[in-house]
Amino acid sequence: MALDRVVAEPILELEGISKSYGGVKALTDVSLTLRPGEVVALVGDNGAGKSTLVKTMAGVVKPDKGRYTFEGKNVSINGPSDASDLGIQTVYQDLSLCNNLDAVQNLFLGREQTLPWWRGGRIQRAECEVRARQVLRKLRLDSIALDRNVGAMSGGQRQNIAIARSILWEPKVVLLDEPTAALSHSAAEQVGVLIRELAAHGLAVLVISHDIHHFVIDVTDRIEVLRLGQNAASFSSKDVTGERVVNAMVGGEEGINSAG
Ligand SMILES: Nc1ncnc2c1ncn2[C@@H]1O[C@H](COP(=O)(O)OP(=O)(O)O)[C@@H](O)[C@H]1O
Numbered sequence: 077m078a079l080d081r082v083v084a085e086p087i088l089e090l091e092g093i094s095k096s097y098g099g100v101k102a103l104t105d106v107s108l109t110l111r112p113g114e115v116v117a118l119v120g121d122n123g124a125g126k127s128t129l130v131k132t133m134a135g136v137v138k139p140d141k142g143r144y145t146f147e148g149k150n151v152s153i154n155g156p157s158d159a160s161d162l163g164i165q166t167v168y169q170d171l172s173l174c175n176n177l178d179a180v181q182n183l184f185l186g187r188e189q190t191l192p193w194w195r196g197g198r199i200q201r202a203e204c205e206v207r208a209r210q211v212l213r214k215l216r217l218d219s220i221a222l223d224r225n226v227g228a229m230s231g232g233q234r235q236n237i238a239i240a241r242s243i244l245w246e247p248k249v250v251l252l253d254e255p256t257a258a259l260s261h262s263a264a265e266q267v268g269v270l271i272r273e274l275a276a277h278g279l280a281v282l283v284i285s286h287d288i289h290h291f292v293i294d295v296t297d298r299i300e301v302l303r304l305g306q307n308a309a310s311f312s313s314k315d316v317t318g319e320r321v322v323n324a325m326v327g328g329e330e331g332i333n334s335a336g
């Protein structure tokens with residue numbers, strides 16, 4: 077590995093984050109640290125607060141209290157554009173891809189203000205293709221056909237296009253909410269390879285996943301467990317079994333069933 081994950085300074089640090097929705101405490105005093113070159117898994121049962129924590133990092137949810145530090149500086153995040161200005165990109169579960177558009181169009185979706193090529197500009201389309209090809213090559217996704225409608229692509233390819241889109245403008249942090257939820261085992265493996273590629277380029281990656289025994293253990297470096305909106309455990313992925321992680325998720329005693 078080119079980067080020494082042990083000594084890399086944190087890029088994003090959340091401390092003491094709490095968020096309630098009416099009477100529901102979604103997060104209570106949660107802390108989380110991301111470092112360049114490291115892939116962190118965020119795991120927990122349904123309702124544990126994973127998505128709320130990701131949305132807090134993405135500026136979509138404003139926490140009731142807590143500190144947000146980016147590159148060593150205390151920052152105030154008041155909306156998604158504040159997070160994206162810092163270089164934080166999020167890929168949500170629904171992907172927000174348009175099935176009737178091709179890969180290039182999807183990569184530049186939502187950036188029409190700077191690239192209005194479908195109002196007639198052939199040259200701009202060509203520029204988009206060049207940039208798309210660069211990004212896909214950098215991510216070793218050359219096999220994706222640029223001019224094919226994404227609706228005709230496999231789930232793994234669609235997920236990879238959504239991830240590629242998030243890194244088009246060279247973020248420093250990528251947050252992924254369940255990128256493998258709807259995927260077959262082999263498609264999830266493809267996405268895992270891409271996620272390692274992002275970290276190899278020095279990005280900090282946070283990924284929510286329920287696939288503890290394969291994806292989380294195999295792809296990530298560190299596992300952060302949320303339970304009932306609180307930090308429950310933290311593991312180095314190479315030193316832990318899936319069973320121990322699952323026990324921490326459900327609040328079972330650590331070590332139970334570890335022989336099975
Ligand atoms: N917008 C919301 N309004 C009300 N309650 C919410 C909202 N978002 C999340 N919650 C609640 O907060 C808790 C944590 O939810 P969430 O972060 O989605 O958990 P997870 O992603 O781990 O399944 C749940 O009890 C959920 O019902």
Ligand SMILES: [Mg+2]
Binds near residue numbers: 126127128
């Ligand atoms: Mg969720």
